[in-house]
Amino acid sequence: MQMRKNAIRIIVAVAALAVAVTGMAGQEPAGRRDLAATEAQVSELRRIDELVDSLTRTDELVLASRTSDRQLPDRLHEGLVQYHEGVPVHRGGISRQLAGGVTVSVFGTLHEGIDIDVTPLVPADDARTLIAQQTGVGPATGEPPSLVIVQTLRGDYVLAWRLPMADRQTYFLDAHGGRIVHEESNVFEQSASVGVGTGIQGQRKKLSTSSAGGQYHAHDRLRPAETVTLDMRHDKERVDLLIEEPEVGWLPSDVASDADNDWGDTAVVDAHAYAGFTYDYLAQRQGWNGADGADGRLMSMVNIGLDSHTAFFAPPPYGPEGTGMVAFGHWYGGTPVVSADVVAHEIMHAVSYFSVSGRTGEDLGGVHYFPGPSEFTLPDGFTPRCGESYVYPEGWAAPALTGVPFSFECDEEGRLLLFADHGGAIHEAYSDIIGTSVEFMLHEPPQGPLRADYLIAEDTGVTLRRIDDPRDIHHPDAYSGMIWFLAETYGYRDRLFTVYSRIGTEDGGRTLDRFSTWGYGGDHWNSTILSHAFYLAVEGGRNKTTGLTVQGVGGANRHDVERAYFRALTDLMPNAASMPMAASVIVQSAADLFGVGSTTHQAIGQALVAAELLPRADD
Numbered sequence: 001m002q003m004r005k006n007a008i009r010i011i012v013a014v015a016a017l018a019v020a021v022t023g024m025a026g027q028e029p030a031g032r033r034d035l036a037a038t039e040a041q042v043s044e045l046r047r048i049d050e051l052v053d054s055l056t057r058t059d060e061l062v063l064a065s066r067t068s069d070r071q072l073p074d075r076l077h078e079g080l081v082q083y084h085e086g087v088p089v090h091r092g093g094i095s096r097q098l099a100g101g102v103t104v105s106v107f108g109t110l111h112e113g114i115d116i117d118v119t120p121l122v123p124a125d126d127a128r129t130l131i132a133q134q135t136g137v138g139p140a141t142g143e144p145p146s147l148v149i150v151q152t153l154r155g156d157y158v159l160a161w162r163l164p165m166a167d168r169q170t171y172f173l174d175a176h177g178g179r180i181v182h183e184e185s186n187v188f189e190q191s192a193s194v195g196v197g198t199g200i201q202g203q204r205k206k207l208s209t210s211s212a213g214g215q216y217h218a219h220d221r222l223r224p225a226e227t228v229t230l231d232m233r234h235d236k237e238r239v240d241l242l243i244e245e246p247e248v249g250w251l252p253s254d255v256a257s258d259a260d261n262d263w264g265d266t267a268v269v270d271a272h273a274y275a276g277f278t279y280d281y282l283a284q285r286q287g288w289n290g291a292d293g294a295d296g297r298l299m300s301m302v303n304i305g306l307d308s309h310t311a312f313f314a315p316p317p318y319g320p321e322g323t324g325m326v327a328f329g330h331w332y333g334g335t336p337v338v339s340a341d342v343v344a345h346e347i348m349h350a351v352s353y354f355s356v357s358g359r360t361g362e363d364l365g366g367v368h369y370f371p372g373p374s375e376f377t378l379p380d381g382f383t384p385r386c387g388e389s390y391v392y393p394e395g396w397a398a399p400a401l402t403g404v405p406f407s408f409e410c411d412e413e414g415r416l417l418l419f420a421d422h423g424g425a426i427h428e429a430y431s432d433i434i435g436t437s438v439e440f441m442l443h444e445p446p447q448g449p450l451r452a453d454y455l456i457a458e459d460t461g462v463t464l465r466r467i468d469d470p471r472d473i474h475h476p477d478a479y480s481g482m483i484w485f486l487a488e489t490y491g492y493r494d495r496l497f498t499v500y501s502r503i504g505t506e507d508g509g510r511t512l513d514r515f516s517t518w519g520y521g522g523d524h525w526n527s528t529i530l531s532h533a534f535y536l537a538v539e540g541g542r543n544k545t546t547g548l549t550v551q552g553v554g555g556a557n558r559h560d561v562e563r564a565y566f567r568a569l570t571d572l573m574p575n576a577a578s579m580p581m582a583a584s585v586i587v588q589s590a591a592d593l594f595g596v597g598s599t600t601h602q603a604i605g606q607a608l609v610a611a612e613l614l615p616r617a618d619d
Contacts, residue, residue: 048106065077075104079360084114086118107574122177131161137166140165148162160172215257215258228255230255230300234306239304244318267330281437281441286562286570291324293351299325304327306334311326337460348433361575420485426579465524467532483505483515530582530583536606538603540552549610553603568582568586586608
């Protein structure tokens with residue numbers, strides 16, 4: 001029986017505060033330890049390297065991957081997963097780079113002081129049933145749940161069964177108590193013949209298609225990685241079925257088709273063409289083969305519903321073949337969300353997922369926090385306090401929660417805690433960076449109305465972000481302006497949920513105010529801090545918030561900055577990186593590729609300092 005339509009799904013979909021919490025420097029949760037060292041800190045690098053070797057000998061760190069660098073032949077990259085008494089620790093692990101057998105850099109997270117019984121009292125089969133009962137949806141895979149240790153929002157460690165479900169969430173069920181203690185969203189969204197077609201801006205472009213039965217199909221067999229574009233014809237039920245129940249399988253009739261190979265559906269034309277161009281960029285500019293790095297087939301959906309005002313990536317086990325997929329809807333005015341930068345943005349989410357999880361065992365993720373005031377009165381007179389209970393008013397949260405009690409999360413000293421989704425922000429920043437890079441490859445020089453720029457999705461008629469000037473549309477350009485949110489805990493149908501509040505700060509906790517969203521960790525908003533640093537490293541200029549000026553490498557050398565950023569993600573990035581740690585990884589990548597003190601290394605470092613992701617030399 002399909003259980004996708006249970007009413008609780010509305011709440012579960014927004015109740016995805018990732019509680020594998022990671023802390024800011026100096027604000028790490030108990031037991032959690034962030035590690036970062038490079039050749040620039042020789043003694044610290046040696047000390048951490050010895051620690052890693054010691055933990056490897058005792059099987060507390062287990063080698064998950066060892067890969068050769070695609071650009072530097074003398075380099076190797078190791079991904080090590082943390083274990084406690086034979087059980088993997090969620091978002092615990094190390095990324096280590098070696099040159100000639102000598103460690104060059106180490107980045108990652110270790111969880112210390114774990115003291116729990118690792119014998120599950122709830123069998124795996126029972127866990128599968130309990131998760132389905134408590135969520136109202138079925139499993140997304142026939143695989144059994146996996147046993148892990150997860151750190152909750154309050155810093156406790158729990159032995160848990162982990163299982164992805166059909167509502168595109170992964171749930172963690174306490175293997176001793178039988179209740180869900182944590183959940184994570186699995187969706188990243190925005191809000192052999194050659195044919196031709198017309199895209200959303202009226203431009204003609206070539207499509208790689210296949211012919212069969214007197215029809216042409218949007219099935220690219222010319223590139224090493226096949227791309228199949230499915231036209232869902234706004235059938236939301238079939239969209240959900242193919243995403244959430246891949247065993248159903250897609251049919252030839254699902255593939256977008258045209259009678260004469262002169263395509264008129266703009267959603268099909270641009271989604272299919274730009275997917276091919278994104279493959280070309282990744283292969284030619286970055287040496288990366290397809291979305292998964294191994295030339296696996298890319299499944300893409302268009303026309304997913306007139307009320308689906310978004311584009312998104314869903315990782316395995318979701319999608320028509322259970323291998324992940326990208327999907328593209330329409331804006332409210334009816335324009336398909338399929339510009340070059342948006343299509344490349346969603347495919348880059350797949351690259352981020354496959355590259356990081358392939359090395360480290362898990363995708364980018366993790367929430368960071370810091371303590372704010374014990375109470376604060378908002379401009380409208382509402383005062384959130386620690387230790388008090390409130391009741392959801394109408395319009396604050398999901399409609400089903402009206403009248404339900406909730407409280408705010410605080411630390412042991414009675415201070416309100418402020419949270420932000422760093423892993424999600426890094427994900428979104430990289431997708432904007434590569435989306436922009438693909439646009440520059442395609443549209444410089446301009447092609448009619450299509451031109452390369454640093455605006456995201458502008459060719460669809462809606463500008464989502466500006467990475468050249470984030471503050472112009474109310475996004476942060478520096479770490480001090482990062483948006484952090486209070487967290488609310490409430491009970492509903494015998495479950496406890498912890499979600500991001502709509503109350504947050506954009507000035508480091510000095511003031512609090514209401515924001516327009518509830519249950520959202522600010523990943524798109526905060527992504528512009530890192531993506532603006534990319535812009536400054538290329539073009540140069542002044543960061544509006546800090547006033548610091550950067551000497552960029554110039555447009556003629558933009559590919560050097562792209563290479564440094566891309567390699568940092570695919571070869572070096574640990575899965576629980578904070579934004580400042582990601583900045584350190586990017587600088588290390590630039591040093592590896594171009595040398596310490598090179599023009600590219602200096603430009604990237606200056607830009608990340610200007611964005612307050614790295615300390616100034618005099619700090």
